[in-house]
Amino acid sequence: MLAKKIMRNPQAVVGLILILLIFLMAVLAPILAPNDPNEVDITRKFLRASSEYPLGTDQLGRCVLTRLLYGARCSLCLAVPILVILASVGTFLGMMGAWIGGLFDRILSIVCDIFMAFPPLVVVLALVGMLGQGAVNLVISIIFSMWVWFVKVIRSYVLMEKSKDYVLASKIAGCSSAKILMGHILPNIFPFMIVYFSTSISSIILMISGYSFLGLGLGNDTAERGAMLNSAKQYLYSNPNLIVYPGICILLTTAGFNLFGEALRDIFSLEED
Amino acid sequence: MLEVRHITKQYTVKNQRKGENVFTSVDDISLKLKPDSSYALIGESGSGKSTLAMMMAAVLPPTHGEILMDGKDIWKLTPKERRRLRGDLQLVLQNSKGALDPRKTVYQSIEEPLKNLCQLSREEQQRTIYEIVEKVQLEKSLLTRKPNELSGGQQSRVCIARAMCLSPKFVIFDESVSGLDVTVQKKVLDLLLELRKEFHGTYLFITHDIDVALYMSDHIFVMKEGHLLDEVQNALSYDAFQHPYSRELIASLPPKSPHYRL
Amino acid sequence: MKPLLEVNNLSISLKKQGIPIVEGVSFQLKKGQILGMIGESGSGKSMTCRGILGLLDTHRFSLSGTASFQGQNLFQLTPKEMQMLRGEKITMVMQNPMTAFDPVCKVGRQMLETLRSHRKLSKVSAMKSIKAELERLGLADTQRIMDSYPYELSGGMLQRIMIALALLLSPELIIADEATTALDVRTQGAILEEFSKIREAGIAMIIVTHNFGVLAKLADEVVVLKDGGIVERGDVFEIFDKPTQGYTKKLLQASNLRKEISNA
Numbered sequence: 001m002l003a004k005k006i007m008r009n010p011q012a013v014v015g016l017i018l019i020l021l022i023f024l025m026a027v028l029a030p031i032l033a034p035n036d037p038n039e040v041d042i043t044r045k046f047l048r049a050s051s052e053y054p055l056g057t058d059q060l061g062r063c064v065l066t067r068l069l070y071g072a073r074c075s076l077c078l079a080v081p082i083l084v085i086l087a088s089v090g091t092f093l094g095m096m097g098a099w100i101g102g103l104f105d106r107i108l109s110i111v112c113d114i115f116m117a118f119p120p121l122v123v124v125l126a127l128v129g130m131l132g133q134g135a136v137n138l139v140i141s142i143i144f145s146m147w148v149w150f151v152k153v154i155r156s157y158v159l160m161e162k163s164k165d166y167v168l169a170s171k172i173a174g175c176s177s178a179k180i181l182m183g184h185i186l187p188n189i190f191p192f193m194i195v196y197f198s199t200s201i202s203s204i205i206l207m208i209s210g211y212s213f214l215g216l217g218l219g220n221d222t223a224e225r226g227a228m229l230n231s232a233k234q235y236l237y238s239n240p241n242l243i244v245y246p247g248i249c250i251l252l253t254t255a256g257f258n259l260f261g262e263a264l265r266d267i268f269s270l271e272e273d
Numbered sequence: 274m275l276e277v278r279h280i281t282k283q284y285t286v287k288n289q290r291k292g293e294n295v296f297t298s299v300d301d302i303s304l305k306l307k308p309d310s311s312y313a314l315i316g317e318s319g320s321g322k323s324t325l326a327m328m329m330a331a332v333l334p335p336t337h338g339e340i341l342m343d344g345k346d347i348w349k350l351t352p353k354e355r356r357r358l359r360g361d362l363q364l365v366l367q368n369s370k371g372a373l374d375p376r377k378t379v380y381q382s383i384e385e386p387l388k389n390l391c392q393l394s395r396e397e398q399q400r401t402i403y404e405i406v407e408k409v410q411l412e413k414s415l416l417t418r419k420p421n422e423l424s425g426g427q428q429s430r431v432c433i434a435r436a437m438c439l440s441p442k443f444v445i446f447d448e449s450v451s452g453l454d455v456t457v458q459k460k461v462l463d464l465l466l467e468l469r470k471e472f473h474g475t476y477l478f479i480t481h482d483i484d485v486a487l488y489m490s491d492h493i494f495v496m497k498e499g500h501l502l503d504e505v506q507n508a509l510s511y512d513a514f515q516h517p518y519s520r521e522l523i524a525s526l527p528p529k530s531p532h533y534r535l
Numbered sequence: 536m537k538p539l540l541e542v543n544n545l546s547i548s549l550k551k552q553g554i555p556i557v558e559g560v561s562f563q564l565k566k567g568q569i570l571g572m573i574g575e576s577g578s579g580k581s582m583t584c585r586g587i588l589g590l591l592d593t594h595r596f597s598l599s600g601t602a603s604f605q606g607q608n609l610f611q612l613t614p615k616e617m618q619m620l621r622g623e624k625i626t627m628v629m630q631n632p633m634t635a636f637d638p639v640c641k642v643g644r645q646m647l648e649t650l651r652s653h654r655k656l657s658k659v660s661a662m663k664s665i666k667a668e669l670e671r672l673g674l675a676d677t678q679r680i681m682d683s684y685p686y687e688l689s690g691g692m693l694q695r696i697m698i699a700l701a702l703l704l705s706p707e708l709i710i711a712d713e714a715t716t717a718l719d720v721r722t723q724g725a726i727l728e729e730f731s732k733i734r735e736a737g738i739a740m741i742i743v744t745h746n747f748g749v750l751a752k753l754a755d756e757v758v759v760l761k762d763g764g765i766v767e768r769g770d771v772f773e774i775f776d777k778p779t780q781g782y783t784k785k786l787l788q789a790s791n792l793r794k795e796i797s798n799a
Contacts (some may be wrong), residue, residue, distance in 0.1 A: 165371035174389030317719040458788035525724025527748030
């Protein structure tokens, strides 16, 4: 039923195709890639597109296409675990806050408000400054700056659902709190959560690339698109293609998740009527 | 026996302009429901009748007072004991569409209280469900449907089946037929009368419609703004009501026929 | 005398699926007359009224038949003419008054705006007539009501305000679509009283309901609808005393709960 609706929505289909392509790129990178992503050969720098290097080489003579394919791996390998952690923390705390209410909820809300008062960039700057550059530190700082949003959003979904009559009715039918939360509320807010997660993953990917571009995330030696942009920016005039290719890749990746998420939101809101 | 003793429910309403306000929804109400009898409670919207129903059904704690079920105060029990008690104390909510989880089938909805409150084998469970579904006159083909594929009358039958499958000693029906068409309403009311003959429980029908109250029971309570104003036993017609407020309610009923038009 | 409203063979169907909702409904309404439309939900009574008033989305529904009001064919009016007619000659009172008001705007201002968009009145004189009308309807505390937001007032009060507004526009016809269904007995009684005063003022009404009591109190003529068509029509006394159709009998029986007790 839902699958049929997704298939009938062109926006969702485009988004889904893009997402599938990105996953395929990440999984099949070693097979698809013509070269080693980290093989440096200074003599072959800034080569034009050829059969050996389909998109040319960069300032260190590395194959651009190969690095872009591995870049998909890099984005997803960081973004997916981040999302999983954020989703579980957000779901657990959000549900607890909304369900228990009272003092626990008030303290949780205050903590969330404090965290929300800091812009994410400042948090990441401070953390990376303290912990140093690197993938793990990037993950920690993104989680640190984003978890409150997940808690807040899921808490509001649960609150909305909790006030509905069927929750009271299941209480009368003898359900325990855990049963009501897991058996009734979670399945009913799940579609909304998927929409939120789908649009969040694109902002996480954008954050990873963005911080790497600013030199806060992964180093320039890794095949990460933001880092590629960073090292390519000095050659903007002589070799603009080095900036254009990773830019397009980032755009398509985030667009895929965003399109899919937004389309899902439309589909679910139609279902409500 | 279900006995309500001096029960009061107060809410603190925070108002930005006027500061904190204490609003008393139910004010010092006492009543007794004897086993195997039927009662009706009349009240307008805002009279606190739903609040009273929720306190009696052990889902909303009262501010003061106690509710004794067979001598035990249900609000002094542990949450676990109170949950076990729901097998004998059921509430059917007003909004039957909203009272059903939109993602569960009719079968799953009716199965839920049985799973939670009765130790039955799978076969016994299935048999009970088929029996009750037949009793509330729902077609078996509806069991696999979701609530939004049912009509209003069918939804309220599912809610009734859900409560009745436990054969509880006490059932409170909170406006369970308002919002239904007259023909459907009549059918559901007749069904409830039949079920009562069969299950021998104590039923409390909460309604704003005096005709419904009289149709369902001859022991009627009248509630207004949180107070219990009138209690009429052997109420067989409008004449049984003496309290000025009850008379006022009766006077504002539309006429039964155009001949009685004033 | 020519009828005020004449509906001939009105049919409404869903365009996309071609499902008929209302089929061949015809009725007439004379000046100052009250027509009761009764039927279960899904019988097409609300759709008929909305179709007549041009309130249906023409992309979703297709209409056929004619409806003429004071000799004007309603289906040939431009949307703008229809809108003017809706405010000045025909007004509607709906089931849920809460949704008819803008929740963030004070009630008084909304009444003033509606009144002044249809009548050329100064603010002061419009205010005066609103207050007078509210007082006539038994809402004494007018200043407080005008300064309240819709959510601060009860459903019965909002419904009375809707009726006051409908009356202020001094229409020829008021259509009340389940106007008392969501209300308590006492509020319903008060509003029915109000409607019978409207009748005395010579304004015609169409009352849509599923409650026979409302018709017993008010209607002159009754049409009984089922599945989009009229099954029975007649004078209100005939319908109550000698219903000819089984469906009407069934409805009457179901709505009269008390009778059965006294028989039993």
